[in-house]
Amino acid sequence: MLMREVDEAVRQDQVGNFAKNYGLPVGIAIAVAIAAFGGFLWWQNQSEAAQEQRSEELVQAMDELDAENLSIADNELTALSEGEDGAAAYAAMLRAGIAIEQDRPADAVELFDRVANNGDLPDELRDIAAIRSVSAQYDDLDPQAVIDRIGPLAQADSPYFGSAGELVAHAYLAQEKPEQAGPLLVSIAQNEDVPQSIRGRTRQLAGLLGFDAIEDVDAALAEITGEDPDAASEGADVELVE
Numbered sequence: 001m002l003m004r005e006v007d008e009a010v011r012q013d014q015v016g017n018f019a020k021n022y023g024l025p026v027g028i029a030i031a032v033a034i035a036a037f038g039g040f041l042w043w044q045n046q047s048e049a050a051q052e053q054r055s056e057e058l059v060q061a062m063d064e065l066d067a068e069n070l071s072i073a074d075n076e077l078t079a080l081s082e083g084e085d086g087a088a089a090y091a092a093m094l095r096a097g098i099a100i101e102q103d104r105p106a107d108a109v110e111l112f113d114r115v116a117n118n119g120d121l122p123d124e125l126r127d128i129a130a131i132r133s134v135s136a137q138y139d140d141l142d143p144q145a146v147i148d149r150i151g152p153l154a155q156a157d158s159p160y161f162g163s164a165g166e167l168v169a170h171a172y173l174a175q176e177k178p179e180q181a182g183p184l185l186v187s188i189a190q191n192e193d194v195p196q197s198i199r200g201r202t203r204q205l206a207g208l209l210g211f212d213a214i215e216d217v218d219a220a221l222a223e224i225t226g227e228d229p230d231a232a233s234e235g236a237d238v239e240l241v242e
Helices: 002-066 070-080 086-101 105-116 123-136 143-153 161-174 178-189 196-208 217-225 229-241
Strands: none
Touching: 002 070, 002 086, 070 086, 086 105, 086 123, 105 123, 123 143, 123 161, 143 161, 161 178, 161 196, 178 196
């Protein structure tokens, strides 16, 4: 019992010394930690509220676009486009589209380039902005500048192969290089992941250059007429018989 009492007295003395020596710093540290946690919760709440507000403003601006109120939409998107986040990038892209509709290509190029040059954004968004920038100023660009900028996107594994490839092919033609434009046009026309409108244009242009971009005649007829491939084939056979 005496030993237990001694141990208890020692422990109390140690606790007392610890509280005396470190009580104030520990208390301050705990208070700072609690304040920091509370500040984080406040910041998180404010950030979420700001994001919700920006989303609502973006939706409202898009409603104005749907109603073809371009000037009103542009004014509402101006403040939203200032920033480095995704919402600002989408707002800038929308403003660039409005600038093109209002015949202000220089303004559109500036907005597209702002998105394309923002390394914090996803590559997919930056790539489409680069393509739109080149398209908006294509007539004023040197063909080699077009090839240098979006040539890497004119690859079959690129999600923007059709859009980038078509511009690059026209740049090759401007350089009088049909031997490079033709195979690229054929590759675009035969790629089923490319939108039909682009495939149709590139197929026709490839044909004018003497490159055959049609692998399946029946499928090509069906694509043009909008009919079932078998029906298109039967129709073509009947026409030949007649």
